[in-house]
Amino acid sequence: MNLFLKRLSCRRGLTLLEMVIAMGILAILATAIVPYAEITVQRTKEMELRRALRTIRTALDEYKADYDKAVKEKKIIATVGESGYPPDLMSLVEGNDWGGLYENKHKYLRRIPQDPFDDNDEGWGFRSYADDYDSTVWGGEDIYDVHSQSTKIGLDGTPYSSW
Secondary structure, eight states: OHHHHHHHHHOOSOOHHHHHHHHHHHHHHHHHHHHHHHHHHHHHHHHHHHHHHHHHHHHHHHHHHHHHHHHHTTSSOOOTTOOSSOSSTHHHHHOBOGGGTSSSOBOSOSSOOOOTTOSSSOOOEEEOTTSOTTOSSOOSSOOSEEEOOOOOBOTTSSBGGGO
């Protein structure tokens, strides 16, 4: 037994063969995990995009509902050609009191969510009430809908700009 302990105490570190085997195992694990991690990152960004679109679209719908309510209660006068949707996204952040419908300005967003796939700082794409549902060119009258301007394709095979 004493001879065995003596051999163990003299031997320090790893042999070259043990190092090569360990590096090979790590390389195999890394090649299996890296693609999975990339898909996980893309899936997370897709969830952020869905959440941001839902948040903005809900705020747009609330803005329109308040406009309709203010017109119905005769707090504001509707003008010809006005859809009731906001002229820009900052209107959702700044809010509106709708001619006394609310005591204070009713704000719909604290801030404008960012598009997680917006690599070129293009911002959101807009559609006005008069535009076609799949239009990629904004008419400029109001903001009826938003979409991503990314040219990338989602994991489900659809372009992010069509979400």
